[in-house]
Amino acid sequence: MLNILVVDDSIVIRRTLTMKLEQMGHTVVAQAKSGKEAVSFYKEHMPDLVTMDITMPSMNGIEALKIIKKKYSNAVVIMVTSHGEEKLVMDAISNGAKGYILKPITDEKLTTVIAKVFPELSECK
Amino acid sequence: MNLEDLVIKTDKLKVLYVEDNDNTRKQTLEMLSNFFEYIDIAKDGREGLQKYQNKEENFYDLIISDISMPNMSGIEMLKAILKINNEQNIIVVTAYNTTEYLQELINIGIHSYIQKPIKLDALMYEFSKVVESIEKRKEEEKEFTKIVSLNHELDALVESFDTYVIASRTDLKGVITYASKAYEIISGYSEAELIGKPHSIVRHPDMPASAFKDMWSIIKAEKLWIGEVKNLKKDGSFYWVNAFVAPYYNSNREHIGYSAIRIDITSKKRAEKLNNEITNLLNNTDQGFLSFNKNFIIDESFSRECLNLFDTTDIANKNITNILFVNDDVKKDLFEDAINRVIQTDDDMSKELFLSLLPKKHTIGDKIIEIAYRLLPNDKFMLIITDITHTKTLELKIKKQNQIQKMIVAIVSNKNDFIEIRLEFENFLSNLPSDITLLLRELHTFKGLFAQKEMVNIVTSIHNLETTLKELNQKSSENINKIFQTYDLQSVFLQDIEIVSSILGSSFLEEKATLKIDTHAVDLLEQKLQLVTSENITESLENILKELDKFRYESVFKMLQSYPSSVKLIAQKLQKDIYPFEIEGNKNLKIHSKYKSFMRSLIHLFNNCVEHGIEDIETRIVNNKDEMGTVLCKYVEHENNLQIVISDDGAGINIEKLTITALKKSIKTQEELASMNDDEKAYLIFADNLSTNEEISTTSGRGVGMSAILSELNKFDGNIKINNNVGKGVEFIFTIPL
Numbered sequence: 001m002l003n004i005l006v007v008d009d010s011i012v013i014r015r016t017l018t019m020k021l022e023q024m025g026h027t028v029v030a031q032a033k034s035g036k037e038a039v040s041f042y043k044e045h046m047p048d049l050v051t052m053d054i055t056m057p058s059m060n061g062i063e064a065l066k067i068i069k070k071k072y073s074n075a076v077v078i079m080v081t082s083h084g085e086e087k088l089v090m091d092a093i094s095n096g097a098k099g100y101i102l103k104p105i106t107d108e109k110l111t112t113v114i115a116k117v118f119p120e121l122s123e124c125k
Numbered sequence: 126m127n128l129e130d131l132v133i134k135t136d137k138l139k140v141l142y143v144e145d146n147d148n149t150r151k152q153t154l155e156m157l158s159n160f161f162e163y164i165d166i167a168k169d170g171r172e173g174l175q176k177y178q179n180k181e182e183n184f185y186d187l188i189i190s191d192i193s194m195p196n197m198s199g200i201e202m203l204k205a206i207l208k209i210n211n212e213q214n215i216i217v218v219t220a221y222n223t224t225e226y227l228q229e230l231i232n233i234g235i236h237s238y239i240q241k242p243i244k245l246d247a248l249m250y251e252f253s254k255v256v257e258s259i260e261k262r263k264e265e266e267k268e269f270t271k272i273v274s275l276n277h278e279l280d281a282l283v284e285s286f287d288t289y290v291i292a293s294r295t296d297l298k299g300v301i302t303y304a305s306k307a308y309e310i311i312s313g314y315s316e317a318e319l320i321g322k323p324h325s326i327v328r329h330p331d332m333p334a335s336a337f338k339d340m341w342s343i344i345k346a347e348k349l350w351i352g353e354v355k356n357l358k359k360d361g362s363f364y365w366v367n368a369f370v371a372p373y374y375n376s377n378r379e380h381i382g383y384s385a386i387r388i389d390i391t392s393k394k395r396a397e398k399l400n401n402e403i404t405n406l407l408n409n410t411d412q413g414f415l416s417f418n419k420n421f422i423i424d425e426s427f428s429r430e431c432l433n434l435f436d437t438t439d440i441a442n443k444n445i446t447n448i449l450f451v452n453d454d455v456k457k458d459l460f461e462d463a464i465n466r467v468i469q470t471d472d473d474m475s476k477e478l479f480l481s482l483l484p485k486k487h488t489i490g491d492k493i494i495e496i497a498y499r500l501l502p503n504d505k506f507m508l509i510i511t512d513i514t515h516t517k518t519l520e521l522k523i524k525k526q527n528q529i530q531k532m533i534v535a536i537v538s539n540k541n542d543f544i545e546i547r548l549e550f551e552n553f554l555s556n557l558p559s560d561i562t563l564l565l566r567e568l569h570t571f572k573g574l575f576a577q578k579e580m581v582n583i584v585t586s587i588h589n590l591e592t593t594l595k596e597l598n599q600k601s602s603e604n605i606n607k608i609f610q611t612y613d614l615q616s617v618f619l620q621d622i623e624i625v626s627s628i629l630g631s632s633f634l635e636e637k638a639t640l641k642i643d644t645h646a647v648d649l650l651e652q653k654l655q656l657v658t659s660e661n662i663t664e665s666l667e668n669i670l671k672e673l674d675k676f677r678y679e680s681v682f683k684m685l686q687s688y689p690s691s692v693k694l695i696a697q698k699l700q701k702d703i704y705p706f707e708i709e710g711n712k713n714l715k716i717h718s719k720y721k722s723f724m725r726s727l728i729h730l731f732n733n734c735v736e737h738g739i740e741d742i743e744t745r746i747v748n749n750k751d752e753m754g755t756v757l758c759k760y761v762e763h764e765n766n767l768q769i770v771i772s773d774d775g776a777g778i779n780i781e782k783l784t785i786t787a788l789k790k791s792i793k794t795q796e797e798l799a800s801m802n803d804d805e806k807a808y809l810i811f812a813d814n815l816s817t818n819e820e821i822s823t824t825s826g827r828g829v830g831m832s833a834i835l836s837e838l839n840k841f842d843g844n845i846k847i848n849n850n851v852g853k854g855v856e857f858i859f860t861i862p863l
Contacts, residue, residue, distance in 0.1 A: 011746050086459055086482045090466055093478045100478070116474075 002026045002118065005045060007038040007061065008053035008080060013105070017051055017080070020110055035059025039067050042075065049117070050077040052097070054088050062092050069096040078113055080105070126253050134256045135160040138186040142166050143173035143202065144218070145194040153218070153243055157189070160252060170197025174205050187214045187255050192226055200226065204233055212262070214255045218243065291366060291387040294373055299324045302382060311366075311389060313359030329357040340370060344383055347372040353390065365394040400426075413494075413510035416501060417445045419468050421461070424505075434510055436490060445508070449487070449496075456484045468504050476500060486513075493517045529624055531579040536625060539687060544634065545721070546574050547622070554615055561605065562813055565594060566833040573728035573830065577691050586617045642676050678715035681760055681767065682708055684724040688731050692756050695735045702753045703739060709759035716767060716863060723837035723861070729830025730771055730857060731756070733810075738775030738855060748852065750774070755854075765863050772856040778807050778849045787812065807847045811835040 004026050006017045018028045029045040032038040036059045042050065050068070054061040061079060068075045079092045079100040089100050099113045115121065140161045144150040145168055157164055165185070167173035173190065174197065188206065192199040199217065206213055216237040217230060230238075237254065239247045286292065287306045294303040304312075304319040312319070312327050319326070328337075332355050343350040350370045355363055366387035373384040407414050407428035413435075415427035425441045432438065435448055450457040460483060467479045480498045487494050493514045499507040536543045550571055558564045572587040590612040597604065626634055650672055657665045685708045696703040739754035746752060755774045760767060780803045787793045792812050793801075813832040838845065841861055848856040 010743060012743050015746070087462065089482055090463060090479060093475050094466060094470070098474065 002048040002114070002121070003029045003045065005030050005032065005038065005041055005047040005050045007032040007035070007041075007050060007056070007064065009033055009056040010053070013053065013080065013103075016105055017110075020105065020107055021051075024107075024111065024114075035061060035064030035067075038064040042068050042072070046072075048076065049114070050075065051080050051101070052077050052092075053080050054085055054092070062088060062095065065092055065097055066095050076117055078117060126249075126256075128249065131249060131252060131256065132160060134260075135252055136162055138255075138259070139163045139184060140165070141173060141176060141185045141188045141190075143168075143170065143188070143190040143194070143199065145169050145191060149191075149241070153189075156243060156245070156248065160248070169194045170199055170202035173197075174202045177206055177209070183210065185213070186259060187216065189216045189218060191218050191220075193220070200229055200233070203230075203235065207233060207235075214258060216251050216255070291389065292385065293319075293324070294382055294384045295324050296382040297380070299383070301326075303384075311358075311364055312356065318359075327356040327358075329355040329363050331355050331363070344370050344372060347380060353394075354387075355394075363391075364389060365391045404428075411512070413512075414507065415440065415445070415510075416505050416507045418506075419464075419504040421445050421464070423448070430512075431510070434489065434492065434494060434512060449489075449508075450484075451489070453487075456487065459484060464506065467500065467506075528579065528581055529628070532581075532621070533625060533628055535578045535687075537629070539683075540633075542687075543578060546571075546578075546725075547634070549722075550618065551615075554609075557606065557609060561594070562832075563836075564605070565591065566813075566836060568594075569830050570722075570726050570729070570833050573732065574725055576694075577687055577728060580621050582621050583614065583618050586612055586614055590614065646672075646676070674717065677718045679718050679721070680712065681714045681716055681724075682710060682712045684716075684721060685710075685727075685758060685760070685769075688727070688758060691728060692731050692735055695732055696739075696754075699736060701735060701739050701741065703735065704753050704755050706755070706757055709757070710761060714760070714762055714767075720767075720841065720861065723834070723841070723843070726830075726834045726837045727769075727771070729834055731758075733831065734771065734773040734775065734855075738773040738777075740776050744776075762863070767859075767861045767863055769859040769861070770856060771859075772854060774854040777851040777853060777855050778810060778847070780806050780849070780851070783807070783809050804847070804849070807849045808845070811845070 001024075004021055006014055006021070006028050008014045008017065008031075014031045014033075018031060021028055026049075029047050030041040032041045034056050038050065038052065038061075039059075052061040052065055065077050065079075068077065073096075075096075077092075077097050079089055079097050080103065081089050081100050082103050089097075092100070098117045101109050101113055138161055140157065140163065142150070142154065142157060142164055144153065144166075150166065150168075154164065154166070165176055167176050170190075173188075177185065177188070188203070190199045190203060203215060203217075206215075211234070214237075215235050216239060217235055218239050218241060219226065220241045227238075230236075237251050239251055289307050290305055291307045291311055292303075292305040293301055293308050295301050300321060300323055301319050304314075304316055309316055309319065314326070336352065336354070340350045340352065350368075352368060353365060354368050355365050357363055367390050368385055368387045370383055370385040372380050373382045375381050404426060408430070410428065411430060413428055413431040413433075415431050416424045418424070421444050423440050423443050423445050427440060431440055437448070440448055446457050446460055450460060463479045463483050467476045470476055470479070480500065483496070483498050485496055487496060491514070492512055495511045495513045497509040497511075499509070501507050553567055553571065558567065568587060568591060572584055572591070575583045575587070590608065593608055593612075594605065597608075622634060650669065653665070653669055653672065657669075689706050689708065692703060693705065734756050735754075739756070740748070740750075742752055745754070751774075756772070758769070758771045760769045762768075784798055784806055787806075787809050788795065788798060792809065798806070811831045811834065835845070838859065838861070843859060843861040846858040846860070848858070850856075
């Protein structure tokens with residue numbers, strides 16, 4: 001199972017994601033409220049996966065993604081996004097994001113995107 | 126030929142010189158060495174022949190030989206040499222002119238002689254002849270080699286023609302006189318099986334007779350016929366050829382038959398057929414299939430449904446972006462960006478992600494379409510477009526039907542209430558209050574009431590009318606009447622009523638509001654009437670009227686019972702979670718129906734509690750509050766008063782914001798506000814035109830609703846107490862004298 005860093009400025013999303021991910025058996029190693037926190041928490045915890053919100057105050061998700069990918073090219077980041085953010089998601093993918101989830105977040109969406117990014121995980125089961 | 130020219134030519138010649146006399150040989154050699162660089166010497170016929178035989182064929186260009194020699198005479202040697210090579214150049218040197226030798230030499234074919242003593246002139250003459258004959262022979266050789274190679278080329282051509290060209294000739298009646306190897310291979314017949322047979326041996330039953338009739342009429346007129354023909358193989362299968370049939374003439378220019386060559390087009394025909402089948406298949410589905418390249422140009426083959434979808438006659442070679450996203454720059458940009466990114470990346474996963482971000486639903490004209498995207502090889506893309514207008518309309522219909530159902534349930538569950546509201550509304554429309562504040566207040570209350578009854582159409586219309594009225598605020602009443610006419614609330618309302626009537630029957634809503642009267646109560650009243658005497662007439666009548674009035678009393682609970690579901694509805698709309706609640710209070714408590722309009726105006730307060738009181742989930746979590754909000758409503762009768770308490774556990778009234786707004790909207794002056802404490806300021810939320818909301822929604826924000834409650838309350842000298850607990854909630858206590 002994965003060690004995950006959850007990044008979102010909304011406490012509701014952070015809680016929802018953490019709850020759902022932990023129910024699936026993953027460990028949420030840290031929760032970041034901004035892009036800045038995301039970068040420093042990444043260094044500290046070196047998680048297997050980052051769920052990254054796009055619009056956040058004090059460094060948005062794409063900036064944070066760029067910084068993390070520059071230092072750790074193997075970092076696996078998936079974006080958490082809303083309708084109408086398609087262009088931003090494309091920028092994120094061009095900058096190395098491995099997938100995205102469209103809000104509202106559901107168990108099914110989470111399972112699907114994680115299975116795609118970590119195919120070996122579902123094979124173990 | 127002069128000596129110099131001759132020597133240049135003789136210098137390269139190889140010579141065998143045969144002479145037995147040492148002196149003569151020495152002298153002659155001196156002379157010969159001027160002409161030849163290479164000279165072999167033999168001392169008699171036998172040695173000469175040996176030397177000749179030891180060399181390869183045609184080694185010596187010239188043999189110069191004496192005749193009478195020991196061991197083997199010159200004649201014998203030359204005879205043997207000519208047997209080996211009868212074209213060998215030979216010059217005989219004779220000591221004397223003897224006819225006996227001469228005759229023999231002529232017999233064996235030697236014509237060149239030089240007499241001893243050898244003279245330069247004679248040598249030159251003979252050598253010239255030799256050089257000439259050698260040159261001539263070389264020329265002939267060259268010519269011959271050329272012819273041979275030409276022959277080879279021709280053979281190869283004929284062979285490849287035979288192997289690759291499906292050729293045949295027939296006589297004038299169509300009987301085969303020649304068939305190429307290629308013809309045999311493609312038809313499956315051997316040459317023997319074909320020659321002498323009519324050409325119709327390969328005719329396929331699929332070919333219409335008319336095609337051959339056409340061909341014969343043309344070739345009989347000695348013209349060229351070209352056409353595609355399906356032919357029958359010996360094994361029963363077929364092959365397609367493009368045939369060129371022409372008249373055939375003999376060397377006397379007589380027309381003696383026909384010759385034909387053909388090109389095998391079986392695979393082309395197969396591809397055509399396959400293509401047709403696929404196109405057919407695609408054309409018979411209800412989906413639009415098309416592909417386009419990295420420059421967004423649509424390929425030539427697409428399914429016919431595309432033309433219906435785009436309502437056009439052709440889309441080939443046009444730009445897909447312009448056709449698909451007319452007048453939608455946002456989608457256009459998104460589409461182009463995503464496609465370009467797919468082309469630019471090598472990572473398959475990214476390609477898939479980019480494709481997944483493309484617009485999936487779209488509207489073209491009056492059609493709603495669903496688009497699926499597929500990546501084809503060579504940076505091509507396929508679109509699968511489905512017209513889902515029908516499905517969408519159906520969904521909309523179902524949604525509308527559900528809405529109607531909700532409306533019916535809401536109306537039926539409190540029929541009397543609805544009949545009353547309807548009467549009041551129709552009254553209101555026919556006698557619009559001249560005071561615009563009052564008008565807006567009442568209109569707003571009706572909107573809230575109709576929303577409770579789930580009457581979407583009239584609610585929307587009122588909402589739009591309110592917006593317009595607010596904009597021109599405080600203008601003349603004539604104007605207002607005109608505006609009311611343009612919005613024609615009456616007919617919108619009637620449409621809703623008609624829907625209800627069509628379902629519940631026309632009589633359902635035509636009934637007047639009824640009162641249910643207990644027969645026992647009527648009996649009591651009768652008894653009281655009988656007891657009336659002239660002395661107590663005034664007092665008794667008053668009592669009786671009081672009793673009669675009691676018939677109009679209604680349950681408080683009933684008046685309030687629809688609010689919990691209203692609150693639930695608004696909460697859903699605003700995506701807030703609120704605990705379900707029930708009205709708390711004595712269900713048997715009845716009050717006069719005149720309080721009903723006040724009770725109805727409370728809808729505005731409930732709306733306010735949900736919209737302004739209860740915070741969004743985010744804020745509630747941050748403030749360590751229960752994620753779910755609470756709204757409560759209870760009532761008690763106390764000392765001939767009715768007390769109604771409505772409370773929520775939201776943010777409470779923001780006094781600061783309220784003060785600023787009151788000042789901004791000139792509801793209170795700075796001085797007035799300065800003299801008020803926070804509790805007093807809280808009451809400002811009931812002031813006219815006060816709304817702290819920046820945006821107006823259909824439920825609240827107009828600053829009209831709360832003031833409507835106050836004006837209703839004032840009709841009965843009722844009062845309000847507000848317990849504002851900032852951050853924790855607010856409690857409104859209404860006291861109504863009964």
